[in-house]
Amino acid sequence: MFTINTIAKRLGIPAVTLRAWEFRYGVVAPARTGGGHRIYTEEDFQTLLWLKEQVVDRGIPISQAAKLLKQRQEEVSKTNKPLTSNVSYEEMAANLYDALLAYDNVRAHAYIDLSFSLFHFEDVFHHILVPILKRVGEEWHDGKVLIAQEHFVSSFAKQRILEFVRLFPVDRTMPKCIAFCPPTETHHIGLLLFTMFMQKKGHEVIYLGPSTTYTHLFEIITETQAELIFMSLTDPRYLKPAQHWLDEALEHFPHLKIVLGGLAFDQVDEPLKSKVLKGNIEDWERWYTNVMRNKKNPSLKDQEKG
Amino acid sequence: MFTINTIAKRLGIPAVTLRAWEFRYGVVAPARTGGGHRIYTEEDFQTLLWLKEQVVDRGIPISQAAKLLKQRQEEVSKTNKPLTSNVSYEEMAANLYDALLAYDNVRAHAYIDLSFSLFHFEDVFHHILVPILKRVGEEWHDGKVLIAQEHFVSSFAKQRILEFVRLFPVDRTMPKCIAFCPPTETHHIGLLLFTMFMQKKGHEVIYLGPSTTYTHLFEIITETQAELIFMSLTDPRYLKPAQHWLDEALEHFPHLKIVLGGLAFDQVDEPLKSKVLKGNIEDWERWYTNVMRNKKNPSLKDQEKG
DNA sequence: AATTATTGTATAGTTATTGTACAACCTACC
DNA sequence: GGTAGGTTGTACAATAACTATACAATAATT
Numbered sequence: 001m002f003t004i005n006t007i008a009k010r011l012g013i014p015a016v017t018l019r020a021w022e023f024r025y026g027v028v029a030p031a032r033t034g035g036g037h038r039i040y041t042e043e044d045f046q047t048l049l050w051l052k053e054q055v056v057d058r059g060i061p062i063s064q065a066a067k068l069l070k071q072r073q074e075e076v077s078k079t080n081k082p083l084t085s086n087v088s089y090e091e092m093a094a095n096l097y098d099a100l101l102a103y104d105n106v107r108a109h110a111y112i113d114l115s116f117s118l119f120h121f122e123d124v125f126h127h128i129l130v131p132i133l134k135r136v137g138e139e140w141h142d143g144k145v146l147i148a149q150e151h152f153v154s155s156f157a158k159q160r161i162l163e164f165v166r167l168f169p170v171d172r173t174m175p176k177c178i179a180f181c182p183p184t185e186t187h188h189i190g191l192l193l194f195t196m197f198m199q200k201k202g203h204e205v206i207y208l209g210p211s212t213t214y215t216h217l218f219e220i221i222t223e224t225q226a227e228l229i230f231m232s233l234t235d236p237r238y239l240k241p242a243q244h245w246l247d248e249a250l251e252h253f254p255h256l257k258i259v260l261g262g263l264a265f266d267q268v269d270e271p272l273k274s275k276v277l278k279g280n281i282e283d284w285e286r287w288y289t290n291v292m293r294n295k296k297n298p299s300l301k302d303q304e305k306g
Numbered sequence: 307m308f309t310i311n312t313i314a315k316r317l318g319i320p321a322v323t324l325r326a327w328e329f330r331y332g333v334v335a336p337a338r339t340g341g342g343h344r345i346y347t348e349e350d351f352q353t354l355l356w357l358k359e360q361v362v363d364r365g366i367p368i369s370q371a372a373k374l375l376k377q378r379q380e381e382v383s384k385t386n387k388p389l390t391s392n393v394s395y396e397e398m399a400a401n402l403y404d405a406l407l408a409y410d411n412v413r414a415h416a417y418i419d420l421s422f423s424l425f426h427f428e429d430v431f432h433h434i435l436v437p438i439l440k441r442v443g444e445e446w447h448d449g450k451v452l453i454a455q456e457h458f459v460s461s462f463a464k465q466r467i468l469e470f471v472r473l474f475p476v477d478r479t480m481p482k483c484i485a486f487c488p489p490t491e492t493h494h495i496g497l498l499l500f501t502m503f504m505q506k507k508g509h510e511v512i513y514l515g516p517s518t519t520y521t522h523l524f525e526i527i528t529e530t531q532a533e534l535i536f537m538s539l540t541d542p543r544y545l546k547p548a549q550h551w552l553d554e555a556l557e558h559f560p561h562l563k564i565v566l567g568g569l570a571f572d573q574v575d576e577p578l579k580s581k582v583l584k585g586n587i588e589d590w591e592r593w594y595t596n597v598m599r600n601k602k603n604p605s606l607k608d609q610e611k612g
Numbered sequence: 613a614a615t616t617a618t619t620g621t622a623t624a625g626t627t628a629t630t631g632t633a634c635a636a637c638c639t640a641c642c
Numbered sequence: 643g644g645t646a647g648g649t650t651g652t653a654c655a656a657t658a659a660c661t662a663t664a665c666a667a668t669a670a671t672t
Contacts, residue, residue: 001374004659006365015659016621023661024619035628037659039370061669062619103512103530109472146522148486148514155515159468166415166465169377180454206409208454209461216452224409311647322632325649330630341639343648367658368630 002040004030010045011052018048025066027051029289031202034173074282087118089127097132100153101145112160121164122200125193126281129157133189154189161192162207171202175227178220180208181262182233182242190261190279191232197284203228214245218252228257233264243272257291308346310336316351317358324354331372333357393424395433403438406459407451418466427470428506431499432587435463439495460495467498468513477508481533481563484526486514488539488548496567496585497538503590509534520551524558534563539570549578563597 008015021027028047030038040048047069054065092115099107115124136153139145179195181188188210195205206224221229229249233242242264249256258275260268265276277287314321327333334353336344346354353375360371398421405413421430442459445451485501487494494516501511512530527535535555539548548570555562564581566574571582583593 001364001366001370003365003367009365014621017619019660020620033369033628035660037628103526105472105510105512106476106478146525147519148522148526151514151518152512155513159465159472162465163469166411169380170412171373171377172412173373204411206411206458207461208457212457213453216454219452220409220454309647320632321648323630326631329650339639339648341648342650343639 001042002045004038004040007040007045007048011048013048013052021048021051021062021066025063026286026289027062027066027069029285031174073285089119089123089131092118093128093131096128097135100132100136100156101149103149103152105156108156122196122281125161125164125196129160130189130193130279133157154187157189158192161189161196165192165196165199165205165207168196168199169202170199170204172204174201174203175257176224177203177205177228177230178208178217178224178226179205179230179232180212180217181210182231182238182245183211183213184235184238187234187262188232191230194230194232194259194261194277194284197281197288198228198230201288214241217245218249221249221253221256227255228259230259230261232262233260234262236264236267239264239268246272259287307348308351310344310346313346313351313354317354319354319358327354327357327368327372331369333368333372333375395425395429395437398424399434399437402434403441406438406442406462407455409455409458411462414462428587431467431470431502435466436495436499436585439463443493460493463495464498467495467502471498471502471505471511471513474502474505475508476505476510478510480507480509482530483509483511483534483536484514484523484530484532485511485536485538486518486523487516487568488537488544488551489517489519493540493568494538497536500536500538500565500567500583500590503587503594504534504536507594520547523551524555527555527559527562533561534565536565536567538568539566540568542570542573545570545574552578565593 002010004015004018008018011018022029028040028044030040030044033039051062051065051069054060054068055062060068092111096108096111096115099111112124112129115128119128133154136145136150140147140150177195177198179191179198181191191207191209195207198205206220206226208220220226231242231246233239246258250258260272260276261279265272268276277283308316310321310324314324317324328335334346334350336346336350339345357368357371357375360366360374361368366374398417402414402417402421405417418430418435421434425433439460442451442456446453446456483501483504485497485504487497497513497515501513504511512526512532514526526532537548537552539545552564556564566578566582567585571578574582583589
């Protein structure tokens with residue numbers, strides 16, 4: 001909600017410097033107005049305030065402070081004993097896993113509710129639910145878990161994620177997204193999590209879900225004026241039609257941003273490779289920073305590391 | 307009650323600016339005299355005062371402050387339920403239908419939320435959501451609605467139903483249910499509604515969802531000690547395997563209650579016919595009364611008309 | 613001591629946002 | 643009917659931000 005100068009004054013750091021920090025070290029990623037002006041949130045301000053303390057009071061060079069910040073952010077999300085409790089993600093995941101494999105709805109929901117009260121909601125999804133889904137997937141593959149159990153677990157997960165997604169207020173002036181899995185694809189947890197991620201940022205996401213046919217997608221893009229498409233695909237056998245559709249899509253809508261997720265894109269070559277996004281949220285944050293930074297140049301090719 | 311200059315003086319903001327705010331950001335909408343002069347109410351003044359605070363004291367640009375205001379107002383209007391309204395199911399369904407076909411998540415959820423505040427929740431599902439789903443299904447069949455729209459609508463419905471289902475407290479001493487659609491079957495709204503119905507009665511329902519394979523179902527029944535199975539099937543081509551599995555199931559678990567739903571069972575003969583339940587909730591209530599009355603004699607054959 | 617890297621700041625050339633001025637006309641009200 | 647005050651629309655100036663590049667000042671390294 002704040003302009004760069006308001007923030008600069010509140011911090012006592014010139015705006016030029018803030019821009020340099022952002023550009024050089026990717027230290028915050030304020031939203032932009034239609035015209036490209038930075039809009040800082042209170043959270044952004046707190047981040048910058050912390051950085052200023054490190055730099056001004058503790059004499060740490062900004063490059064190091066930025067690294068520390070990244071570490072801190074990743075640690076908060078990766079640590080097994082989150083700040084507020086002495087229960088670890090693993091413990092909670094183990095309990096939930098047991099409840100789910102026993103088809104115990106009541107206990108499963110109770111554990112998830114408890115998790116939400118103990119941990120940050122995104123950590124619940126990424127550090128409790130996702131590991132369980134991965135584990136169940138693997139164990140089904142090894143024959144240790146029944147397909148019905150896998151069914152039950154992913155249905156449960158989907159439910160809890162979608163329930164959450166719709167609670168985020170969206171800013172309808174921000175670019176819209178469409179999320180879908182192509183035909184035959186039924187694994188869409190990643191799609192859901194990415195939907196939540198974008199919705200949390202304030203983007204409206206049109207969730208078309210698993211097994212969406214390519215037909216009519218263009219109409220939908222036109223109709224909804226979506227600017228970002230997220231496609232999830234796990235089976236590499238359907239890479240060809242996906243690629244074909246993507247080529248066409250970019251021809252029709254040159255400014256469309258495309259994001260690809262799922263195992264199928266793991267071993268893919270350029271030009272698709274630059275559009276692939278890995279499953280972890282830290283990468284998503286980095287990607288988002290980059291996309292928003294280059295808002296007027298929607299190509300994702302000029303992504304940088306760091 | 308106030309003219310623009312009165313307000314301008316009270317705020318310390320020139321009238322020109324107020325008009326610009328109104329014109330550019332739609333920030334207030336004062337009533338007009340017959341001749342077009344603006345008439346501000348005290349409420350308008352308070353709104354403008356709040357805006358002035360954001361802009362002058364907090365350093366938020368007017369464009370952003372206006373957005374914040376809109377969001378605040380939306381939240382307020384969501385919580386202020388217009389209880390006195392005499393909206394019909396049809397009207398509400400028509401509005402919701404429009405929002406859904408336009409992929410308008412925000413509006414769709416707003417209508418459903420409004421519906422919950424106006425009507426009994428079960429009526430919302432059975433008299434608003436179900437008619438929409440039927441209509442969309444038919445119109446898709448007639449080529450009037452895209453498959454992606456159908457997708458979007460049923461995903462939306464599923465989400466809202468499941469969200470509700472889990473809120474009912476279940477009595478774990480009551481007989482458990484398993485709900486599933488056999489392989490190839492993806493239409494499971496009826497299954498969901500029946501799940502909600504049973505859960506509301508206090509039964510725990512293990513929702514296995516669409517396209518559940520028959521393999522291992524016996525194990526699950528044994529493990530969960532479920533006493534009731536609900537199967538939904540729309541495609542009559544898969545009636546044979548369904549019947550075959552049911553025969554086996556009754557052999558293994560003679561006390562199992564079986565309920566069949568979906569179009570596929572419409573024209574079926576005995577002994578399946580007596581297990582078929584139509585889609586309307588009145589029939590469900592009647593059926594439930596009967597089953598519970600005859601609890602010690604789990605056969606459903608001796609159903610009476612009530 | 614010289615070289616290189618890091619970091620803050622300055623500047624140029626644009627573009628966006630926002631407040632204000634003005635013309636031409638209209639309304640309220642004594 | 644006159645005057646003070648209101649209307650819409652367009653125009654414009656004043657800020658304020660943007661990107662990109664350049665350039666000292668300082669710190670680290672060879």
